[in-house]
Amino acid sequence: MAIANPVKFIQEVRAEIAKVVWPTRREVVMTTIMVFIMAALTAVFFSLVDLLIRTGLQGVLSYFGS
Template identity: 55%
Template sequence: MANPLQFLQQVRSEAGKISWPSRREVLVTTGMVLAMAALTSAFFALVDWVIRTGVAAIIG
């Protein structure tokens, strides 16, 4: 087990290795996530409508 000073030095060393994404990368990936979420919600809304219509036709 390392002493607290060594631990903090190691944390600082590891933090220096972090590669942060650029602003453009963040915006592109955020847009992709939002687009996929919209497509997924539209797909499940369509599936829900089809099942609801089918069940109503069977029961109706």
């Protein structure tokens, strides 16, 4: 196993970081808003599915139960 040169490692890390295309503030804000919207839509969807399953199960149990 080769011994890594710390100076060379730092230079390579800096070179790779220089290649990164950082998002603009507007892109970050828009992406964050979209994440919150999708999380809210998912929560509503699963709440409705839960309500539907619960109502159906209660109906079946009350039909066969006493």
